[in-house]
Amino acid sequence: MADPKTPWLRNYPSDVPYSIDATNVYENLSDFIDGVCAQNAKRTAFVSFGASLTFEKFKYKVDCLAAYFQQKLHVKKGDKLGVILPNLIQYPIVVFAGIKCGMQIVNINPLYTSHEMLGILRDAKIKVVVAFENCNQSLLKVLDQTYLSYYISCSLGDCFPYFKGMAINFAVRYIKRLVPSYDSSSLLFFNDCIKEGAAYLESFEKVEMKFDDIAFLQYTGGTTGKPKGAMLSHGNIISNVVQADAMYGPRLNKGNETILTALPLYHIFAMTINLMFAMYVGCTNILILDPRRFPSLIATLKKHPDISIITGVNTLFNAFVHYEVFKKVSLPKLRIVIGGGTAVQHGVADQFLKASGIPIHEGYGLTECSPLCCVVPYTQTEFTGTIGVPTPSTLARIVDTSTGEEIWDPNKPGELEFKGPQVMKGYYDNEVETRNVFDGEWLRTGDIAEWSENYHIRIIDRIKDMIIVSGFNVFPSEIENVMSHNPKILECAVVGMPSNTTGESIKLYVVRRDWTLTKDEVLAYCRQYLTGYKVPKHIEFVETLPKSAVGKVMRRYLKQNRLK
Incomplete structure (x- = not known):
């Protein structure tokens, strides 16, 4: 039974365990690779540019x-x-x-x-x-x-x-x-x-x-400052793989799956899910060198109709919809689509479901957690707008940013924190930042979140991206989600700008799908769905948005007006 501090467990499918013990699986990643290769010896492991x-x-x-x-x-x-x-x-x-x-x-x-x-x-x-x-x-x-x-x-x-x-x-x-x-x-x-x-x-x-020996120094900007090396042990990675298997495994036919890897493997999301987890369940891995070359990606999809798992970020799913991939390609074995790296927008998820018939199961993690912390249960048949529930053996809490008190009431925002076997040992050679990121035994995420009524977790936005307009808190993701439903908008991003009258004002950058779209139309759409202080003061049409290698929109570049 779920106790009062783990209310999300009541949402687990019946075949998903509450906890895992990865120490009984593999002692280290060297044993891991020996084991998975022996189990799947004759199966194709990797395909890239026709080589396999x-x-x-x-x-x-x-x-x-x-x-x-x-x-x-x-x-x-x-x-x-x-x-x-x-x-x-x-x-x-x-x-x-x-x-x-x-x-x-x-x-x-x-x-x-x-x-x-x-x-x-x-x-x-x-x-x-x-x-x-x-x-x-x-x-x-x-x-x-x-x-x-x-x-x-x-x-x-x-x-x-x-x-x-x-x-x-x-x-x-x-x-x-x-x-x-x-x-x-x-x-x-x-x-x-x-x-x-x-x-x-x-x-x-x-x-x-040993299980606790360091396997990766995975560099990240973390919540602030210059990149820091998150020390991830063999046990951290193996635990996260076993946690992913507990959440997704019942949906899979192990040894008979094919995964599309369009996200860069050097990024923690793809490295753990597309490499480590995929190998653990015996996937054939289709490696994509540059997913931005979409005609080439479509040609690859046509060659591999057996693809059954796709991972991606919002921009990739948006491109699938924009290029009408599912009208050009048949993927009859596709059974699970996993979103991560950055929040999936409602409008994109709705369009993807309509086009493919497959819901996006959003997950959540961060480099410091190897990265997976939360998953939408595999039984979910539609996009929920939440990051689901903590993975087995993971504890989550939301704390008031002013008092540090735990929040268990639904729909009350605070900072999200985690504790579990996938949490890093600390930052390499950086005791100050290690102390800053931990709240006792809990890892601070830097994300504002809230519990839903049924104790899924809903991410609101990054603490550092919150905009304060005349004393009111405005979260960019809320506005971006609203705009993602506008059929004339391909992509958008929101940032705060200095204001002499309101402290900060809201600026909306828009990439148009339909070039007839005007600023007045955008404003009218915003006023239809957003209260007054959330309506953007500034609107700018751009050809592209600056993105990281994994597809995250880099808001800090927009604040600096670095659009390329």
Whole structure:
């Protein structure tokens, strides 16, 4: 029975457990990869650009690279491995090879500037880096300012048969000129490392790793300030995988699912759900290098009608609707769609359900929680506008931001906090920020939330994004949700601007679906659904909104008028 401090448990489907014990599953992620590859040996694990690997062949490459790391580069347990790769098969090979050596994985966005990469490389004291060759030119400029001992370069053609791989690399480098020129004299190369590592397989010494040992330093902006490395243990990730399996597993046919991975794997949402969880349940993983190239994405969907799981963010789902994907592609096995990374807007969810017949099951998490904390139960047949209920063994509470008192009454906002086996150990080498993010044993999220009448959790907005107009609190997401129902609007975003009369005023940025839309029409629509002080004072039409690699609209750029 649910107790008064866990009222959401009454909403669990009957086949979802209240708690999990991941210590009985795998001791560490090295055992994890050995186990899932043995269980699914002959099944296709990854598909990318027409190249594919079975779980068995995937594990062989992982073992070869791990042997190379250990025996040739002499890495030790606790050394930091920087991974600067997009969604290519090389990404999971590199990550699990490092894990087998006891290294701590540091994901870095390959779209970062050299300055942004340098900040993480130095902060984490990274010893070995594996990077996509598109990054080589900019990264080599700052190489002498890092702690790097070895730099391994990956190319697009690495996982193809030799001659096809050579042809692909030649076309990318010299015909399409997509790779900036670089000096290769100081670099090692991925395929060479795999080939040489095969000779060291018998010499590889298994590294003892415990459940609580750190596996990832996952860098995040957190709630404030410069990026910080969230220390995520083997146990944090395994626990979160088991929690996801408890919530989604009853809906799945394990060993017979295919997942579309359009979100970047270096982002915590895709890394845990699309990589770790997908491997745990034996999925074939369709890797998408650039989901912004939508005609190419549609062509991929046509080649893989067996896709049964899609994960995405609001912008991706909106694009599915805008490009009328479900009129062009048949996905008869699609059974679950998971939204995360950023809030899914009501209008987008409604249109997606109408087009596909499948509801978006929104989840919620943050880097510091590996990331999954809450899930809409798999039994839900329509979009709820909530983030659902805490995952098994996760405790949640909402606290008054002024008094710190817990709030259990529905529809009363406060800050959302979590406690559970997926919560990080703290920020790497940053005791001050670690103390700031914890409220005793509880992790502060920086999000304002409220309980619904049936004790699902409803996110209102980020604390830092709240706008105060003449003393009234206004949350951008509320206005954005209203506008998402307007058929003439493709996308929108709301920010607060300084005002001499009201303290702050509301500015609405709009990307038009219908170019006949006028500002007067937008205002009339707002006044129909919003009280006076929530109606935007300023409206600006733009061609695009600034987004992160995972598709989040970056409101801070809008405040700075950085639209590109």
